[in-house]
Amino acid sequence: MGNFVKHVSDRACVVTSDATWMEDAALAQLVTTSQLQGMQRVAGMPDLHPGRGYPVGAAFFSTQMFYPALVGNDIGCGMALWQTDMRASTVKLDKLEKRVGNIDGPMDDTAAVAQAMARCDVLPSGHEASLGTIGSGNHFAEFQQVDTVNAPEALAALGIDKQHLLLLVHSGSRGLGERILRQHVDALGHRGLQADTAEAADYLAQHDAALRFAHCNRQLVAQRLLANVRADGRCVLDVHHNFVESASIHGQVGWLHRKGATPSDQGAVLIPGSRGDYSYLVRPTRLCHDTLLSLAHGAGRKWIRSACKDRLFKLMTPTQMGRTALGSRVICNDKQLIYEEAPQAYKGIDSVVQALVGAGLVELLARTKPVLTYKTRGECCE
Incomplete structure (x- = not known):
């Protein structure tokens, strides 16, 4: 792992390099979290940044108890990658942007929603209207083109054809996850739950339901967009990055929380950059418990989001921000959100991925670049 995994305390480490932007505030939150009752080890990823009390881009391993607040309000937030039958060489951006349409509101096809819910074992929760919608914040759907291939055989094994566009969907459990966390915080604050209690069992049941909801949501977002652009597709991978699960780390059984962290034990994953940057399809090279x-x-x-518009609005109009340096387009008619999600507000993806490579955690399979990113056609709803 060389110098790419740095220990910041006896129970906290971070994967980083000299080229990786890393805020002191994020490291301080990481160390503070490592001191929670029952916490054995925490690990920050190269995309680590400060969150609301707890850092984002990190994993946390505890014993005897787990912490719903570490999972956060967007339980099951994650990414799904679809291979489409749209030939990259024939796609016209003007036509694609028009056909994408508007997926901010509830789906009209209630039968499709019901079928997806049944397929994903999603029970009624009162949040069905959110299924098939992306949400606000950093969530998005993006048509991508394979730009560089590092491992042709691995791509073929995944069923990825570089001649056709990919569709990446990043979303989660929408208002359902927020409701679950709010119920816990209202009752118990940010305290952890003893693993063998009725309260823990109740949270885990709701948590697992939110994971299924999030998976179903991503499937419907993709199906909805593909139908709009008159294309077919196949899901290549779907992975959560906000959840808690029972795990064994260095032979010790406990609870592994991920808050904006991708599992390395589920095969290949796509690590996206900002809306104006590349993304990388990578394959984990080993199971690293450290x-x-x-x-x-x-x-x-x-x-931070509140600083973005002040830094950028004199330099670029919202219309100008709808075009990127890579030649892609961004659909975002929320004038505040388009500044908050500007490429300049994010770390460079190369520095993040190269830290993982340097640490011996992944190998590169391919690089993709954005073609069209969908955020919202109007004022984004929560």
Whole structure:
């Protein structure tokens, strides 16, 4: 692992390099979290950045108890990658942007929603209207083109054809996850749950339901977009990066929380950059318990949201920000959100991925570049 895994305390480490942007505030939150009752080890990823009390881009391993607050309100947030039948060489951006349409509101096809819910074992929760929608914040759907191939055989094994566009969907459990966390916080604050209690069992049942909801949501977002652009597709991978599960780390049984961290024990994953940067399809090379079987889930923020518009609005209009340096387009008609999610607000994806490579955690399979990113056609709803 060389110098790419750095210990910041006796129970906290971070995967980083000299080229990786890393805030002191994020490291301080990582160390503070390592001191929670029952916490054995925490690991920050190269996309580590400060969150609301707890860092984002990290994994946390505890024994005897687990912490719903470490999972956060977007339980099951994650990414699904679809191979489409759209030939990259024939796609016209103007036509694609028009056909994508508007997926901000509830789906009209209630039969499709019901079928997806049944297929994913999602029970009614009162949040069905959110299924098939992306949400706000850093969530998005993005058509991508394979730019560089590092491992042709691995791509073929995944069923990825570089001649056709990919579709990446990043979303989660929408309002359902928020409701579950709010119920816990209202009752118990940020305290952890003893693993063998009725309260723990109740949370885990709701948590697992939110994971299924999030998976179903990503499937419906992809199906909805593919139908709009008159294309077919096949899901290549779908992985959560906000959840808690029972795990064994260095032979010790406990609870592994991930807050903006991708599992390294589920095969190949895609690590996206900002809306104006490349993404990397990578394959884990080993199961590293020191870094809690986890990888980065994206580029990670450099700027807090409230600072973005003030830094950028005199330099670029929202219309200008709808075009990127890579030639792609961004659909985002929320004038605040398009500044908050500007490429400049994120770390460079190369520095994040190269830290993982340097640590011996992944090998590169391919690089993709954005073609069209969908955020929202209007004022994004929660």
